[in-house]
Amino acid sequence: MTLDNPDRSIIYTYIKTKPGAFIDEIVEKTGFGRGRVRHHITILEVQNKIEVHKDGRKIRYFENNSTYDEEERKIISALQNITSQRIISEIQNGNCDTNSALAYEIGVSRATISWYMRTLKEMGLINEERKGKNIIYRVNPTYENLIEKYR
Secondary structure, X not given: OHHHOHHHHHHHHHHHHOOOEEHHHHHHHHOOOHHHHHHHHHHHHHOOOXXXXXXXXXXXXXXOXXXXXXXXXXXXXXHOOHHHHHHHHHHHXXXXXXXXXXXXXXXXXXXXXXXXXXXXXXXXXXXXXXEOOEXXXXXXXXHHHHHHHHO
């Protein structure tokens, strides 16, 4: 009954096919107004059709069918950000493992890399090891398989 509304069905289908979608993305991709999207998301949430995952400042939505556990939602959320995705990729590929090397390779400031690394470390996705004056970054081995799965 919840999906009888065509707008709600479109929003639900988008969330189902793009797990980890956030409100601005849904507004942009569906062409619906923000209030309209919020209204239908609230109904989908109340009806337990979707679940919410807070990713820092963003709230992301996932289909509520136990498809994604907390770890998977964390990985999917991190990989939706292109800079986080590139950082993880560069570290995994062995191309870059320091702040300076990542900043140079990705084309952003070292401060930007530091911000992303702090966030990725807080999520538990990145480990760091001090070697002399350098901090060497590694992807947390616990998440290697999930990162590969959702990359």
